[in-house]
Amino acid sequence: MSTDFYYGIEVVLNGLMAGVMYSLVALGFVLIFKASGVFNYAQGVMALFAAQTLVGLQTGQVPFSHLIDAVFGLDVHHFGWTLPTLVAIALSLCMMVLFAILVEKLVLKHLVNQEPIILFMATIGLAYFMEGFGQLMWGSEIKRLDIGIPQGGNLWIENATAGLGGEGFHGFYIDTLDLYATAIAILLVTALVLLSRYTRIGRALRAVADDHQAALSVGISLRTIWVIVWAIAGFVALVAGAMWGAKSGVQFSLSLIALKALPVLMLGGFTSIPGAVVGGLIIGVGEKLFEFLIGAPFLGGATENWFAYMLALVFLVFRPQGLFGERIIERV
Amino acid sequence: MFYREVGEFKTSYRSDGQTFPIALDRHAYYALLGVAFLVVPFLLNDYWVKAIVLPFLIYSIAALGLNILTGYCGQVSLGSGGFMAVGAYSCYKFMTGFDVYLPAEAGEWVRYALPPINVFFSVLLGGVMTALVGILFGLPSLRIKGFYLAVATLAAQFFLVWLFNKWEWAFNYSASGQITAPERAVFGIDVTGPSTSAWATYLFCLVFAVVLALVARNLTRGHLGRSWMAIRDMDIAAEIIGVNPLKAKLTAFGISSFYIGISGALLFAVYLGAAEVGEVFGIQKSFLVLFMVIIGGLGSVLGSFLGAAFMVLLPVALKNLLVGQLGWATDIAAHLDFVIVGALIIVFLILEPHGLAQLWRTIKQKLRLWPFPH
Amino acid sequence: MPPHANRQRMPHGHPLMREAMSMADPAAAAGAPPVPSVPVMELGHITLRFGGVTAIKDISFDILEGEVRAIIGPNGAGKSSMLNVISGFYHPQEGEIRYRGKVRPAMKPYQIARLGVARTFQNIALFKGMSTLDNIMTGRLTHMKSGLFAQAIWKGAAEREEIEQRERAERIIDFLEIQAIRKAPVGSLSYGMQKRVELGRALVSEPSLLLLDEPMAGMNVEEKEDMSRFILDVNDEFGTTIALIEHDMGVVMDISDRVVVMDYGAKIGDGTPDQVRNDQAVIDAYLGVAHE
Numbered sequence: 001m002s003t004d005f006y007y008g009i010e011v012v013l014n015g016l017m018a019g020v021m022y023s024l025v026a027l028g029f030v031l032i033f034k035a036s037g038v039f040n041y042a043q044g045v046m047a048l049f050a051a052q053t054l055v056g057l058q059t060g061q062v063p064f065s066h067l068i069d070a071v072f073g074l075d076v077h078h079f080g081w082t083l084p085t086l087v088a089i090a091l092s093l094c095m096m097v098l099f100a101i102l103v104e105k106l107v108l109k110h111l112v113n114q115e116p117i118i119l120f121m122a123t124i125g126l127a128y129f130m131e132g133f134g135q136l137m138w139g140s141e142i143k144r145l146d147i148g149i150p151q152g153g154n155l156w157i158e159n160a161t162a163g164l165g166g167e168g169f170h171g172f173y174i175d176t177l178d179l180y181a182t183a184i185a186i187l188l189v190t191a192l193v194l195l196s197r198y199t200r201i202g203r204a205l206r207a208v209a210d211d212h213q214a215a216l217s218v219g220i221s222l223r224t225i226w227v228i229v230w231a232i233a234g235f236v237a238l239v240a241g242a243m244w245g246a247k248s249g250v251q252f253s254l255s256l257i258a259l260k261a262l263p264v265l266m267l268g269g270f271t272s273i274p275g276a277v278v279g280g281l282i283i284g285v286g287e288k289l290f291e292f293l294i295g296a297p298f299l300g301g302a303t304e305n306w307f308a309y310m311l312a313l314v315f316l317v318f319r320p321q322g323l324f325g326e327r328i329i330e331r332v
Numbered sequence: 333m334f335y336r337e338v339g340e341f342k343t344s345y346r347s348d349g350q351t352f353p354i355a356l357d358r359h360a361y362y363a364l365l366g367v368a369f370l371v372v373p374f375l376l377n378d379y380w381v382k383a384i385v386l387p388f389l390i391y392s393i394a395a396l397g398l399n400i401l402t403g404y405c406g407q408v409s410l411g412s413g414g415f416m417a418v419g420a421y422s423c424y425k426f427m428t429g430f431d432v433y434l435p436a437e438a439g440e441w442v443r444y445a446l447p448p449i450n451v452f453f454s455v456l457l458g459g460v461m462t463a464l465v466g467i468l469f470g471l472p473s474l475r476i477k478g479f480y481l482a483v484a485t486l487a488a489q490f491f492l493v494w495l496f497n498k499w500e501w502a503f504n505y506s507a508s509g510q511i512t513a514p515e516r517a518v519f520g521i522d523v524t525g526p527s528t529s530a531w532a533t534y535l536f537c538l539v540f541a542v543v544l545a546l547v548a549r550n551l552t553r554g555h556l557g558r559s560w561m562a563i564r565d566m567d568i569a570a571e572i573i574g575v576n577p578l579k580a581k582l583t584a585f586g587i588s589s590f591y592i593g594i595s596g597a598l599l600f601a602v603y604l605g606a607a608e609v610g611e612v613f614g615i616q617k618s619f620l621v622l623f624m625v626i627i628g629g630l631g632s633v634l635g636s637f638l639g640a641a642f643m644v645l646l647p648v649a650l651k652n653l654l655v656g657q658l659g660w661a662t663d664i665a666a667h668l669d670f671v672i673v674g675a676l677i678i679v680f681l682i683l684e685p686h687g688l689a690q691l692w693r694t695i696k697q698k699l700r701l702w703p704f705p706h
Numbered sequence: 707m708p709p710h711a712n713r714q715r716m717p718h719g720h721p722l723m724r725e726a727m728s729m730a731d732p733a734a735a736a737g738a739p740p741v742p743s744v745p746v747m748e749l750g751h752i753t754l755r756f757g758g759v760t761a762i763k764d765i766s767f768d769i770l771e772g773e774v775r776a777i778i779g780p781n782g783a784g785k786s787s788m789l790n791v792i793s794g795f796y797h798p799q800e801g802e803i804r805y806r807g808k809v810r811p812a813m814k815p816y817q818i819a820r821l822g823v824a825r826t827f828q829n830i831a832l833f834k835g836m837s838t839l840d841n842i843m844t845g846r847l848t849h850m851k852s853g854l855f856a857q858a859i860w861k862g863a864a865e866r867e868e869i870e871q872r873e874r875a876e877r878i879i880d881f882l883e884i885q886a887i888r889k890a891p892v893g894s895l896s897y898g899m900q901k902r903v904e905l906g907r908a909l910v911s912e913p914s915l916l917l918l919d920e921p922m923a924g925m926n927v928e929e930k931e932d933m934s935r936f937i938l939d940v941n942d943e944f945g946t947t948i949a950l951i952e953h954d955m956g957v958v959m960d961i962s963d964r965v966v967v968m969d970y971g972a973k974i975g976d977g978t979p980d981q982v983r984n985d986q987a988v989i990d991a992y993l994g995v996a997h998e
Contacts, residue, residue, distance in 0.1 A: 071660075106678075114681070117408060120479060120482075121681060122682075124622070125673075125676075125681065128674030128677065129675050132666075132668060132669065262486065265483075266483055299498070300498045302494060306487060309484075309486050309490055312483065313472060316476050316480055320475055345869045345872045345876075346865065550860035551854075551857055551858055555867075555871075556857050558840060558843060559844070559847055561840075562847075568795075569833070571815045572819060572825065573907065573911070574847050575847055631835070
């Protein structure tokens with residue numbers, strides 16, 4: 001087999017890894033949409049904010065330091081202490097739960113009976129708000145995030161697969177971080193599926209996703225459920241933000257990942273957890289493969305900017321509900 | 333007491349259907365137009381024009397376009413930035429002589445070029461090209477609705493930005509990938525290029541804004557506007573009573589894109605002078621126009637102007653206040669801008685989902701009774 | 707003898723309705739003799755399935771020109787689905803539909819609207835973002851033809867057409883006595899008023915076949931009498947063929963010429979109100995027996 005073929009396989013494997021990362025973000029969307037019918041555009045910014053908080057806590061940053069310095073003419077940046085990673089993660093999680101509570105109280109509660117498009121636009125507003133807020137609180141420089149996961153090409157795999165493609169083939173280059181991310185994602189999805197299926201809260205979540213009125217009539221508190229769901233989504237955002245941040249640094253572009261999750265959702269359907277995973281994998285592989293086979297050689301490269309959307313668009317035209325979504329039957 | 337409709341009885345359907353049924357409104361409107369065309373040009377200076385008035389007029393046109401698509405027809409679009417790019421780049425090509433390369437004998441390519449077209453018509457043609465592209469990207473709207481459609485328009489946004497980055501013919505093979513507006517004049521007066529006068533650029537954009545606003549008003553008051561609103565409110569019922577959804581949606585996409593394309597062309601040629609597609613026409617532009625429409629009021633011509641004014645004035649005001657008065661760093665002002673815009677969007681959607689336009693209508697309601705409480 | 711000659715009803719039609727219809731067709735308004743009984747719609751062996759559920763099983767019946775045909779049956783019998791099949795919104799998997807004798811191919815709903823079929827909906831499908839007047843004007847959309855450029859300029863052809871169509875809409879508004887709410891946003895109206903506006907939207911398009919899905923639902927006795935009067939006037943003066951789904955047996959027996967009874971997707975009765983009232987199958991499934 002030619003070297004090119006093995007490069008192709010490497011592209012596919014890397015695509016699968018990228019897909020896993022996309023799925024992590026898409027999961028947050030699915031959770032919130034299932035439980036409240038709200039398409040949370042702010043999910044990506046939540047991931048960014050969670051990662052910023054994590055780094056800030058780890059390194060002992062002073063929140064709003066830039067602003068305080070400007071108003072009071074001071075020059076503070078850090079507290080001087082640092083926190084161990086696990087403590088920082090726990091505190092970040094608390095921050096995301098607080099965020100969920102505030103969002104429910106200040107935003108969701110007041111928009112209960114509005115049409116979905118209004119809710120969607122409210123989450124866009126929320127995204128903008130959190131983006132500015134996050135920058136004000138933790139600063140906008142790119143930060144390195146280190147949560148103790150090794151990075152860099154995995155030597156073991158490289159050595160094991162060298163020689164497969166003949167002379168000059170160095171073996172598959174797969175980032176160890178990606179392997180960890182895949183493992184963590186699998187754990188997370190399994191946990192979510194088990195939670196949804198076997199616990200009381202999971203049952204309540206499924207009831208709310210199915211029919212708000214019916215859920216209310218059996219005594220399920222919608223507001224509590226929403227707080228729980230947004231908190232779980234916040235946790236998922238934290239994991240996604242930590243993974244992405246460790247890989248490419250905590251920076252503004254992290255929030256654009258949310259945009260990438262949208263085609264994933266279009267493919268997988270907005271209400272399906274396995275759909276988010278499968279959709280993510282398809283997009284991840286599809287993007288990288290297209291760029292490798294057609295984009296780079298013939299179109300000047302950088303097709304990953306738009307290919308995912310085009311793929312989702314074409315797919316949707318033929319199957320508007322996505323791979324796993326429920327078939328839409330119009331009733332009059 | 334001062335603002336009332338007592339005595340305003342309409343005796344014909346024509347007078348009942350006019351845009352400003354109350355006489356005071358009508359007079360105020362004509363006065364405003366008079367001031368805009370005859371007085372303001374003498375009062376302008378470069379700073380005001382550059383920082384506030386030109387962007388206000390140009391973005392009002394874009395907001396009108398997006399309002400037609402999203403506010404009246406209910407089709408959410410996140411592709412405004414990309415469509416503005418189409419308008420800008422088409423206008424550029426027409427201004428610099430639209431050329432095509434056709435194969436001749438012996439594998440050679442021959443370049444056929446149109447002469448450079450007057451900037452006024454180049455802008456219009458830019459709008460037409462954008463309308464065609466808009467109709468193309470609007471085709472999926474027949475199968476896809478709601479958020480799914482929003483994501484489909486994102487495909488347009490990212491694809492178009494990538495296209496104008498890579499397609500060298502579009503920026504006349506310039507090394508920097510930028511397009512620069514050459515000096516062009518209308519009736520002998522410069523409106524593009526480095527040596528324009530404030531009032532000339534102002535009047536050029538004002539003419540476009542006023543005419544396009546009138547056309548938008550007319551289109552939305554008749555059967556076309558009603559079929560759009562029917563689709564927005566209940567598309568299945570609309571189809572059952574006889575609205576052809578294909579024609580209505582594609583017309584909305586086409587007209588909306590025409591407006592947005594003109595806005596993009598004016599933004600590039602008159603306001604900025606030069607543009608690089610990623611910076612100027614990226615996704616943040618799409619959101620900017622969407623926010624104008626939400627804050628101003630979905631489904632309202634006045635709202636498009638109010639929203640544009642708001643989104644143009646806010647960063648300027650913030651910068652003047654925070655950086656000018658308080659001496660804070662510009663990036664803090666930028667972050668606060670995000671925070672305030674985001675918070676205001678949420679506040680508006682909660683309190684007044686119909687935006688500033690509805691707020692204005694409520695104020696007028698109260699004015700009818702003022703100074704009496706009820 | 708025309709099917710509706712024996713019916714008890716008001717001695718004359720509403721004058722404004724006559725005026726409205728006379729704008730379109732002077733001959734009918736002058737009290738021309740009723741048209742012979744020609745089927746407007748013939749439904750042959752219609753079967754409609756949604757996934758695993760069969761909503762309509764092998765149903766055949768016809769609707770004659772100028773009659774009032776009621777479709778009755780218990781909830782879930784498939785009546786609304788039947789109306790949706792007639793209006794072209796659902797396409798049956800089996801069966802044939804004939805419109806005025808010709809086989810009607812699967813058409814889009816808006817094309818069927820242009821053939822002169824109008825309808826109202828069980829759960830009111832008014833356009834909540836528009837006023838009463840605008841909603842009724844949407845009923846004239848199939849008749850409004852001015853082009854894009856004419857609309858953009860407005861003065862001239864577009865304005866003239868708008869005024870002309872407004873006049874027709876206003877006659878319907880007068881007929882239905884809803885002048886006071888013409889500028890009100892329909893979302894703010896009461897249920898009964900919304901139903902009346904929806905009827906207005908269906909009437910204004912001057913349909914030859916009018917489909918009404920539970921027009922009396924949720925109304926009190928007076929409102930029902932008003933609505934019955936409107937329906938009968940429309941049928942009397944213009945000869946509009948009407949098919950309606952209704953649960954109120956008193957209304958059905960009073961105003962309809964013939965009745966179709968459905969149960970669990972199948973047809974269990976078809977005939978005049980008297981025939982159906984005494985049919986054992988219908989009594990068992992739906993009507994029940996009066997207790998002494």
